[in-house]
Amino acid sequence: MAESMYMQLVKHLESLSDRTDWNRLEDHTAGSIAGTLGISRTLASQYLNEEAAAGTLVKVNTRPVYFFHRQALLGGRREDLLDTVYSSVQELYAAVLSLQPETGVFDKLIGSEGSLRYNVEQCKAAISYPGNGLPILLWGPTGTGKSFLAQIMHEYAVQKGVVGSESRFVAVNCSEYADNPELFLTNLFGYVKGAYTGAERDRKGLLSLADGGVLFLDEVHCLSNECQEKLFHFMDKGSYHMVGDNEKSYTANVRLILATTEDPAQTLLRTLVRRIPMTTILPPLAKRSLREKKELLYHQLAAESVRIRRDITIRFEAHQMILNYSFPENVGQLVNCICICVANAIITAEPDQSLEIQVRHLPNYILQDHYTIPPQLQMLKKNVLDLDQIRSELQQEQKLYLLNRDILQGNGTIAEVDENPEKFFSLIQLRMEQYFDELYQETKNRGQNPYAAFCHGIVKGICANLSQRMGTVIQEHDLENLCLMVDDFLDNFTMCAPLAKKNEVLIRSILDKFKGYSSETFGMTQEFASQLTAGLNCAIPPLFLLDLNICIHSFTPFVNWNRTVGIVIAHGYSTASSIAATGNHLLGQHVFNAIDMPMEVHSGIVAAKLSEYLRNLRGAKDVIVLVDMGSLEQIYKNISCEDNINLGFINNLSMKLVLNVGSMILTDVPVKTILLSCCADPVQYEYVFQENRKKPNVILSVCATGIATAEKISQLFTQSLPAQVDVSVITYNYNSLIASGRLSPVFEKNNVLFIVGTQDPGISGYPFLALEDILEQRNMNYIDKQLSSFMSKAELQAFNNNLLKNFSLQNLLSQLTILNPEKLMGFVETIITKMQQGTNMKFTNAVILGLYIHISCLIERLITEKYAVNHKDLDDFERHHQDFISMTLSSFQEIEKNYGVAIPVSEIAYLYDYIYRA
């Protein structure tokens, strides 16, 4: 069979993109591709855009538009990490580079996976950019590693093969020429004999030396304006004159790296800055993570140890003091500091023994910065660290990384998020337990640093606040874990940054699922994260939010989010608190919170306190307030209650009442019933009930085969209910519905209209609608009756149409390979409507579903394969059904125009057969 145009087009691009020639991008335009394949430009463009939308191709939205074959760009690896559309070729190029297998030269740059990650990406892109690379400016304070980075860039270019292995790295420190621009120019460009006194023969310049390699101009802000001008003339033309000869011009292919400590906008000529397309800003050491500082320290100690050929150990205090010092002159100063330490230690050390760095060996600037050593440090047993210990500490610290790696990539656990979230959590929580054990061990061994204690204080504060507000209690053990995890995050999360970047999309989708699975846990996680951000002044990245969510989810067995909240209010400084505490203790769970009411405090203030508390309760809640004698009326009249809370008051607070109410709350007895049963004896108790909460209208979606299907049904309904209909759909666990029947709290909190699903859970009083029946239009009287209780006739019609369309869409998703199902469905919907009008028939839902799927797949087949089926009675059909044919053709007009396909008569004949015979 002849290969379709479609395949040819993809193949052509595949071969082009395999070894993309970034200097010949014109081959990647629709025009050029159309020319090669001998088709019209419009057609080629349409195919290309379809394929790009389907993800086979990557598109660069410039003028002209370029197309690349996704897989071939990266040789079939990691291509799913490319975006579909890029706004410039440079952007695509940088993305491709960052995804290509690494040569590893940047690995020796500490922080290349952490705080310098973005810098490294920019450097890679600049140095290997087609042509002569892009000139790049490294901007950062002194000692941040600009020269080192420049050297690595050269090595990288050699390994990537963009410069020859013999090529040179020529470094020029421009500050040496600050007062002597002429010398700079002669050195840079070279001079000819007689250019100045003493120039006795021609001499080549640094540019010529660097030809084919890299020229690094450090401290470029020191160059005079004249030198800067000459420099950008060279950057523009790629050619230069030697000093003393304005006739002959020389060329040099040089990759330029410039570096400066000063703001380029202030110190460089604007004309020069404009010619530097990329600037990368290197962070000062103080802005980098503690972990990277530790790594730098270790690395430098190890290097010194090799240099002096002696083992080096360091006293713990000295180690900490170095880490605590801010190093205003950055990595350079840290390196220098270690040199000084080693030099000082050598003077006092016994020969041939290992060198111990002590506090007194530290440079003065550190000693002057520290007048006292924090007492905690002196208590530590381990006072001397050798290099192995420091290194192993560095490795152990990657626990959080290992945990996250396992969460995101471990043995298919992630797949369970969809199918069986409960199982997912239990698997991951096992892994997290292990993580907490490791953390705990480590902290025990290392002791806690003062900053950690500070963090713990903040974490505990946030938790106390949250648990108060949500009427929950967090176990001490869980709290400890949370603290450890936050510590670890602050110290070591940079290790996870590459992982987070790589799995960005996955992480976001998991978070979405968490949100759908338990919005309460997710809400609490978010709340926690936002308070943590405020408290510790650090942003919480999505990956750590995910960790927190898993951790907090493990609390939930102790917590019932939907439970009625009990509040005790009593006169006396701590009467209410002690009653609540005793009650909670006896009940075995935290049920009651207390509001103390000192004798002299006006009841209005207590009411205000209670109002404040109620305002902070999230979501719909039931609250029951127990007050002591005499306060009831004054309080409840002054309550400004949120309108979603049902508020019950009982007076004559006693321990017996607390236990009685508490045990009913624990067994999910509705507030109203609690009030009634407590106040059966009106002499003893009185109650007031404010029913403020309007129960929302809901449809319950359940499925015996699992929550995933119920979730799908719920989605289907939610998408299909007309916007103006005020009904929401709740997914509910089938088994727990069967177990608690009508007593399920969901019935008390909501006005359940009916239950929808695949199998009747048989809850008396609540009608059940089978999804199958609704779709197949069976039992229509019954179904319409249920639905029309909250929908008008027009809404009902819209609902049915939407339901069928969305259901077809769900089924179509797995069928189509290249076309966008949502978009296509829109067209097919019009076709079906027109065909019903044209035939003057009302198709059944089954026929409509069949047509949705058949027509969608037909369009894709006509586009991808250009194949139409045969029909055995075609002549006959054409003779007798001209009306149907022309009606169909006119119904298909839109889709034919949009997708550039024509529907053959044989396919129309099948549509006819389908509509009239099915």
Next chain:
Amino acid sequence: MVNLLRVDARLLHGQVAVTWISNVNASSILIADDLVMGDEMAKIALKMAKPADMKLAIRSIDGAIELLNDPRSKDISIFAIVRTIEDALRLVKKTDCIQRINIGGIKKKEGSRLIAPAVYVNEGELVTLSELVDLVEEVEFRMVPSDTPRSAKSLINK
């Protein structure tokens, strides 16, 4: 007795229901697929695609094997549908009532190529296909009955 076993990634859909059913002359449809078994929504869609006068059974592959090997199935004329060539081979190997196989549609995937209308296969499937060809009387490619059938034997040997 299985009158025809069809391989179709979309299993039972409108066109198949209308064209093949009348052509195959079966009284029951058997869909054998492990994926569909766990997907209530897909099951509903399949039930909706079925012509009113036909019986429909949806089984896992193992369930289908059991059903086909049940002596009571001998007298029923069955039109069986599976999603993939591998599934077809599993059925053929474990039962002895399948002799005619029609391949109507296999989804495009990594490393696959188009060998007949709507049929994309990769190397592995080609091997499975040739194994299948040796086991039954007839394996053909055809989307609808009115198309000209192309024998798998001739296609493979090319």
